[in-house]
Amino acid sequence: MKKTLLYTSLIFGAFIFAYPFIWMIFSTFKPNAEIGNIQLLPEMWTWQNYKLVFDRIPIEKGFLNSLIVTSIVTLSVTIFGAITGYAFSRLHWKGRDAMFSLSLFTMMIPFQITLIPTYILIVKFGLTDNLAGLIVPTMITAFSILLFRQSFLTIPQDLLDAARLDGCSELGILFRIIFPLSKPVVVTVAILTFVGNWNEVLWPLIVIREEALMTMPQMVALFAVGGGSDSSVGAQLASALLLALPVVIAYLIFQKHFIKSMASSGLKS
């Protein structure tokens, strides 16, 4: 009896979370007049909504732009995060602790305060309407440094000493010895950065105006708000589904890593 109640409740929960997505998938194959109906399956299947999306916005370009930006940012955040995290944890230099406090402090400053000056900086560098304008400001993050630092602190000093005796450079130690030992944190940083960056929309809205350079979420958001979709609900949903697809596929393949990484983001406090 108790079990039945438990499963009913769990299945109801699953229904609440999954049904909107299922409804969205089928709705993208419905003619617009049908979308308001309560039944799930289309009476008349159509590709029209997808056709309208591809006709109106270069969404494949948006995908490519997002991929370029997100890949470079993820790579850069991981590498520089590790290097800096290493410097903060295993090297001794003057001002290290002060610098580390400063980087903790930057995490406490809300982005609202730096948003407009950073935009102006990007304008001055001539990086508006340029993918670099999306990449450069987020190439290194304090959060990734913090995660790497915490993880690197647990590595035994003997290992490093041995490597130094063998004549390894500091970068050599970091990437040949420490990196392979720190896979979990590398995966965590990479996934968090990737998902966060892929879904970012406020900053691209500010920096990119030229359609051919827009990221995918930006393009889809503007398609839905602006007149581009001819107020076709089906096309708006289709564009949203296309936007969701890459991350959802990655999630379904690497779900254990996703869940663990994103949950660990909550443990910093």
Place this chain on the structure above:
Amino acid sequence: MIGCANGEEERVESEQHLKTITYWSSPNPQEYELAKQLVEEWNTQQNGVRVKLQALPAGQSSEEVLLSAMVAGTTPDVCSNIWPGITNDFIRANGLYALDSFEDYEQVMGERVPEDILESVKAKDGHTYQVPWKTNPIMAQYNTKIFRDAGIDEFPETYSEFLEAASKITKDTDGDGRVDQWMGYRDIRPIWWQRYYDYYTSYITASGGKTLFSQGELNIDEQASNEVFRFYQQMYENGYFPQSTMQGNAFLYNRIAVEFTGPWNISFLERNAPKSLEYNFAPLPVPDNYEGEVYTYGDHKNIAIFSNTKYPRESWEFVKFLISKEADYRLLSFASQIPIRKGLLTDPDFVSFFNENPKLAQFARQAAFTRGVDSVRDFKEILDAVSRYYEKASVYGKMSPEEATRDMIAAIEILREWNR
């Protein structure tokens, strides 16, 4: 990857020893298609000037895009989607090229553009920086079948008639207890440009062709503003316009009878409407005691040359090509938009077209009675303020029309004071 598009462009240029000018058109599908055709023809003429076409990004207002391009120094040579409300900002930033410096300017403009309109685009410094290109008057588009079924033969001319028609048309057609056919629909979100299609256009109509400013000073016709607030308030109060953000195009599916819109919607409907949809256009309703011509808001778009162009003369030649009679004819017939051209309705080259397309002829006739926006700083912010009071008074009935007008004027004065 980044910036490779630019590199390519330069290579082409140096290979062919051509002068290249960049032209930005509106992203509206028909208009962009037309621009593509015109540019292609221009480029095949082989006159030593190559035009590179790019559409302004859809979904964002062109003004934002152009302003940021100006900041970044990436403006095009020519743009045909300039909203007159923003040109003052461009001129202040020395962003535009004075067109009257070309020797054939007087002749070209004199032939095409009516004098009063030409006068209205003159800047404070006496120069002219823009060619009045086209206007899209806002009219009432209505579903003739719904009106007929409700026993109404003539589209209502006054607010009272409109209300009465609305009471007959708004109803539950399938008997499930929910209203599913409304008189009309407007996007109620407080987004500034949405007000062009309700408050602002109706204000121009109710005031007999006034705008919010006269000679640079705020001068709102309070009587007209009250009437407009009250008109929409009654529509929402009685449920004739649904108090909601409807999803999808309700006009296509016979769910609303009236939409306030421009001529561009004709080509949209021709493409998307089911065969059974019958529709027509009429002037907007006026206050009951109103007499005189029915004015409306006309979405004017102008052409300008940006001052950082390397080839002003060549750009001017291209602009002349864009406003030639042939190009104007195609703007009308292909993109269903109304060129600003002298004697449009009487010109024999256009008359037969209008005879075959009576719907567009209505817009062309209405075009003579349009008003645009005031070229003042902060116009967007002013419409944003209008939006807030429209929402409060008309959509949600939380204040009287008189209070709304009074508070709105005060709010606009305050924001202008802050921005001074």
Place this chain on the structure above:
Amino acid sequence: MSMPYMAHLSLFFVYPVVFSIVLVFHRWDVVTPMEFVGFKNFIRILSDEVFLQSLINTGVFLLLHIPLQIVLALFFAVQLNEKIIARGLFRTIYFLPVVVSGVVVTILFQQLFSFETGLINQFLFAVGIDQVPWLVSEKWAMPSIAFMATWKNVGLYVILFMGGLQSIPPELYEAAELEGANSMQRFFHITLPMLNPTVVTVVVLSVIGGFSLFIEPYVMTGGGPMNSTLSAVLYIYNQAFNFGHMGYAATMGLFFAVIIFTVVKVQRKFIETEVY
């Protein structure tokens, strides 16, 4: 080795912070030259009712969103922690909205919340309940957005709570059972107190996330009805990038940042004294 970071930090943190302090004393539309205006921007903030409203709205959002989130996350976490089959599958489904972009969720819910044709109202109508004007009434719009945000994020907090639940030593329950405590008593006297640190984490994370509310009202309501969903970030965005008031927007950004900073600090204080 920390040179790249220091360079990046000075460019994208120190410089913006310093520049924003300069900006608050100026008027600037980015296009024309900057103009010094003294304390005008600060005076304007004090008389700007809309900004005040946007701050209140952000607070209202947090007050609706956080309790709902904690209760629901706990509810599902406790159930998922039982011995059940297909736990992995349930977890995968609950977590799905977390990874999807806010833009997707927003476009989706705009349809679901639609008054006439939305799925939610269709369901309500089918079971004989009056339709609810979700996004178009002053009363419902912000709760709707809070509900949507909860739907999107709750999966993350389910996982956090599950972690918390698993760290509770089973002996505690066994001891309580021996003393004859029923499941309700066990939940309120053992589970909840032991989960306190997780609750704190959830609150801190949701507060930080909630302060940056932007894309939901930007797409769904434009800040309406009657400014009821205008978040502080949306208002700052409009002032800066729609109306060209960079100086004023920077001033509001500074003001807002001070509020966030204070809230987070107070939270920390509270946590340090109450929990540990």
